[in-house]
Amino acid sequence: MSNNRADILAAARDVLTRHSLADLTMRRLATEVGVRPNALYWHFPNKQTLLAALADDILTDIAEPAPDLRWDERLEALATGMRTALLAVPDSAEVVSSSWASALSGRAVADDVASAAALGGLDEHGARAVATAICQLVIGLTIEEQTRAQMERLRVIEPSDRDFDEEFTGALAVIIDGARSRARVAGHL
Amino acid sequence: MSNNRADILAAARDVLTRHSLADLTMRRLATEVGVRPNALYWHFPNKQTLLAALADDILTDIAEPAPDLRWDERLEALATGMRTALLAVPDSAEVVSSSWASALSGRAVADDVASAAALGGLDEHGARAVATAICQLVIGLTIEEQTRAQMERLRVIEPSDRDFDEEFTGALAVIIDGARSRARVAGHL
Incomplete structure (x- = not known):
């Protein structure tokens, strides 16, 4: 019956876990938390604000890479950690x-x-470009994997033996090779 | 009042263009085409089948890269063409x-x-990995851009000066650098 911010975010995660994003409405969430919709809007003025807070909350679970990793190993650890948090x-x-x-x-x-x-x-432009390539690989491939999981759960399609982890690892290695070739040009490798 | 496959796909594109994916229901589509839902199901047994045919239809618009392009220029042309078709x-x-x-x-x-x-x-594994990195960059970034466009259209958020084209070009260049560094190892560059 509590209705603080953390409880609302926990209930939102729970709706995603037991149901799906399509089921995550402000009304449904209020029911789950056991409050009236107004109480929810006090914390989150609209659904976009709620989703943004939920995204931040989920990404907070990314494990901090070990401090002794080399920069390219750090790229790999962050990408893998992000994917693990999303999955x-x-x-x-x-x-x-x-x-x-x-x-x-x-x-x-x-x-x-x-x-x-x-x-x-x-340089900053190159570093941003690597971040975009890595983040969109994680997001794009994980959207596809999670969509597939929902379809299988709803028995819309048959399970497949597709190995998303292997697809991820292979594509990530190409991007990191691209980053290394930039580092080489910059004289850092 | 016609109801062949091509008309249905054209109507589906039209619903996306004038409304959004959330509005693309089988019922709505039948109304747009001017037929009863049954007529739709004769062509597409369920919504997943319809979406798959629509995806194929949209991707058919990718321009064929010029035949004299080098392999890495061809990668760039395919990625850019895919993004243009989606946008x-x-x-x-x-x-x-x-x-x-x-x-x-x-x-x-x-x-x-x-x-x-x-x-x-x-090799095949490396080539697949490059394809995954490129396709998920196109899909991930374009999902984000199209979501943003819908939010702006619905006035949920203010327009921004974010340059998705520049983000795309930068990240694509990193992936292609990764592919080139693999080609170098294979003795092709």
């Missing part, structure tokens, strides 16, 4: 994409990835 | 992502990108 909450990749679109969410992960690339000697 | 139809990136998730759609673009990478001497 823990169904439909979360779409929530994060939406929150980046609205710009109501912080872009802490993208900043962290860009900072790691900058440690390799890439 | 022509609102919410289409999500439609394509969903159709790849269901595996009801062909993956002709991904195959074309992988074939271009193979011309650079990359």
Whole structure:
């Protein structure tokens, strides 16, 4: 019956986990938390604000890379950590994409990835480009995987033996090779 | 009042263009085409099948790269062409992502990108990895851009000066650098 911000975000995660993003309405969420919609709007003026807070909350779970990693290993750790955090909450990749679109969410992960690339000697433009390639690989592929999982759960399609982890690892390695070739040009490798 | 497959797909594009993916229901589509839902189901047994056909239809508009392009220029042309085809139809990136998730759609673009990478001497695994990185960059970033466009249209958020084209070009260049560094290892550059 509590209705603080953390409880609302926990209930939102729960709706995604037990149902789907399509089921995450302000009305439904209020019912789950056990309050009237008004109480929800006090914390989150609209759904976009709620989704942005939920995205930040989910991305907070990204494990901090070990401090002794080299910059390119750090890129890999951040990308893998982001994917792991998203895979823990169904439909979360779409929530994060939406929150980046609205710009109501912080872009802490993208900043962290860009900072790691900058440690390799890439200039700001190059470091941002690496962050975009990595973040959109994580988001794009995870949206596809989570959509597939929902379809399988609803028995719209048959399970497949598609290995998303392998697709992710392979594509990430290409992007990091691209970052390394930039670092080489910058004299850092 | 016609109800052949092409008319239905044209009406579906029209719903996306004038409204959004959320408005694209089988019922709504039947009304737009001027037929009873049954007539629709005769062509498309369910919504996933419809979305997959729509995705294929949209991706058919990708311009064929000039035949004299080098393999890496071909990668760039395919990626840019895919993005241009998606930007022509609102919410289409999500439609394509969903159709790849269901595996009801062909993956002709991904195959074309992988074939271009193979011309650079990359082995099948590497060529597939380049295709995944490129396709998910296009899909992920375009989902974000099209979501943002819908939010601006509905006045949920203010217009921004974010330059998605520049973000795309920068990230694509990193991935292609990664592909080139693989080609170099393979002795093709």
